[in-house]
Amino acid sequence: MSRRFDMADIKKKDLYLLLGVEESATAQSIRKAYRKKALKHHPDKNPNDEKAAELFHELSEALKILTDVGARAAYDHVRNARKAAEARTAKWDEGRKRAKLDLDERERAAENVGQKVELDLEAEIRRLREQGSRILQEETDAIRRQLKTEVKLQSSTKQPATLKVKWKLADAGNGLYSENALRGMFSKHGVVTGLVLGAKKKHGTAIVEFADSRQALFAHDSEIGFPQCPLHISWLGGVRPDSNLHARSATVSDNSRKTTVSKEEKNEESGGLDVDELEELVLAKIRKKKVRANDA
Incomplete structure (x- = not known):
């Protein structure tokens, strides 16, 4: 006092x-x-x-x-x-x-x-x-x-954003990027709220979600991964959060909601996901969260 x-x-x-x-x-x-x-x-x-x-x-x-x-x-x-x-x-x-x-x-x-x-x-x-x-x-x-x-x-400037990460499995890239390694690597740039691994024959893939789009932007522009096997980082859905993130629609119809849920359940049941299925899974989860937030 x-x-x-x-x-x-x-x-x-x-x-x-x-x-x-x-x-x-x-x-x-x-x-x-x-x-x-x-x-x-x-x-x-x-x-x-x-x-x-x-x-x-x-x-x-x-x-x-x-x-x-x-x-x-x-x-x-x-x-x-x-x-x-x-x-x-x-x-x-x-x-x-x-x-x-x-x-x-x-x-x-x-x-x-x-x-x-x-x-x-x-x-x-x-x-x-x-x-x-x-x-x-x-x-x-x-x-x-x-x-x-x-x-x-x-509070309004803090929006989540998701990155799509890709690397070659051949040579040093095979087994180099584990979930723990990727989480530690991207956590240097901000709060990682989700990380899902996937794989194709020649490439390893991962989806990395940040709590703050500004942190995701910094990771996208500065992270290169291991020099012997560099990462290719892009935006989930192909859209930078600073250009169009806030313009995404938060509403979907009941039919599209059912389709999203069924596709998500199908992917969760399958043992291995390729990069396209992985991206669709994460996008479906994001849409589902937005629908629930609007219904609340």
């Missing part, structure tokens, strides 16, 4: 520096700067960082004060008084020690004025906390919507 950004903190903090804006910044510029920093330090994006949660709270308080005319004026008075005191302290040197008593008297007078200014600021901050800040609420809602949009975009 982050500590509360109290009155003493506000008096000491440079809220303009905190938001990264000039003292003359407009309310619109302040809101823009707040949104940029608040998105970066939002607790939802930094769940294990207590400092990020504390900074997010400070940014919210700064937005409330600097976008309210009365609160900003009161804060500017306190800030200017503090800066003036710091400037006087910086100029105070050994030669002025002789006038210390006179300086102390003037400091006390300035302190009395400063106390009045600080009391005004405290009153404005209490008013803001009681009434709430419309601008802060608007920005909070906007950030929440943007975070939801980011989550949806991340």
Whole structure:
């Protein structure tokens, strides 16, 4: 739990520096700067960082004060008084020690004025906390919507994709590509959710399904297999996921569904599958999953 950004903190903090804006910044510029920093330090994006949660709270308080005319004026008075005191302290040197008593008297007078200014600021901050800040609420809602949009975009771009792999069985290729070897080889590129081996007389074949089409794209473009027996990698169905994966139809008729199921059962019963039967089997399973998802 982050500590509360109290009155003493506000008096000491440079809220303009905190938001990264000039003292003359407009309310619109302040809101823009707040949104940029608040998105970066939002607790939802930094769940294990207590400092990020504390900074997010400070940014919210700064937005409330600097976008309210009365609160900003009161804060500017306190800030200017503090800066003036710091400037006087910086100029105070050994030669002025002789006038210390006179300086102390003037400091006390300035302190009395400063106390009045600080009391005004405290009153404005209490008013803001009681009434709430419309601008802060608007920005909070906007950030929440943007975070939801980011989550949806991340989830929507994650689509499965399937590769068709082929190699020569002659010479070193015979027995070189076992299921474990292929799974280990393609798992380097991402999450492999399915792998099925098949064979023809001269070629070995496999179907490799990835959970994420982006991982499948990387495997397709970069994996070569063993140098003594390189792999030939293509897309199941002949379609790259980045060009037409999302455009595939997810609905089939009842008759085609029955045909798919019967063909799948027939292939599962057979002991050996060639590459064409293997591809048809995997495509049938994919269509079946999509039909079930639509019916659910």
